[in-house]
Amino acid sequence: MGRAPCCDKANVKKGPWSPEEDRQLKEYIEKYGTGGNWIALPHKAGLKRCGKSCRLRWLNYLRPNIKHGDFTDTEDRMICNLYASIGSRWSIIASHLPGRTDNDIKNYWNTKLKKKLFGFPSSQRKPHQQQQQQQHLFSSNLGTRSVSFSSPLSLEGMQISHYLLNPIATPTFSSPLPQGSMHQYRVKDNSSLLMFGSEQSCSSSDGSCNQISYGSNVDYELCNVGQQMGSLDSFLHCGSAEAEKLLLAGGEASLEYNMDEIKPLVSPINWYSNPFGDDLSSPTAKDSSCKSQGRAMYYY
């Protein structure tokens, strides 16, 4: 037996919103607020819409200070950096871009930014041609033992190419998650950069969790471990400011990595167990009250 629908679908209007509906919704919310109950709102506002539809319309279009279109280079960069670090967590990405909605960013990424980054010319019209080109990109990369990647996006470029190089379906897990997603890269000088994406809601009373906050209860850690692959203790935990800097860093780097080494690290099996052998599924003593949540962050 499936879940009961959130509204009576037969008596609910679907499709594009009319200016009149927009006006009604806007007026109601400005006057009374959402009341913390979107399901009841359309009825109160005299709208024949699903509560979820009202919520979406308000958040993505009607709410004040929404920006549409014309993403700036800075915004492009932020999106790329964040996508590289946390994947398609559009709501978190949107929280870093004032006035932008998750839907807008998602659409922008899917329609423009992805092509811009990976060099698919927008003039390419025929889908089968695009597909062929993309497949060629995958196979040529996968068939090469060592890959050079040069991008003005440096860190994030390295990671994004990583997604491309790993043609494995997105894993999703339901809570409780095995904690921690490891990203390890070998950069040109043979040092290793390790990025440890761990979504944690942490209530350490001493505030000892070295975390960057993304949204209300989602946090990430970025750690650069240099060449030393040791235990978790060897992590050089970045403070929020440094980590943020690292995350949002631009700069230039030509990166080179050995696919044989990287592939196992990015395969779904190894995302869940870390290369240091530490049991990340159980909280460390330090972060004894941390818990994992959310979805995996790898694509392709």
Next chain:
DNA sequence: AAGATCAGCAACCGCCTCGCT
């Protein structure tokens, strides 16, 4: 000029999480 194809984007769908009972 007209039909075919494509790109962009608004909106929907269904799953997951969380809070309440």
Next chain:
DNA sequence: AAGCGAGGCGGTTGCTGATCT
């Protein structure tokens, strides 16, 4: 502890205007 309902999120769909042939 279990069940339920609402909110939130990411993936996908489908419409529309633009561009191509």
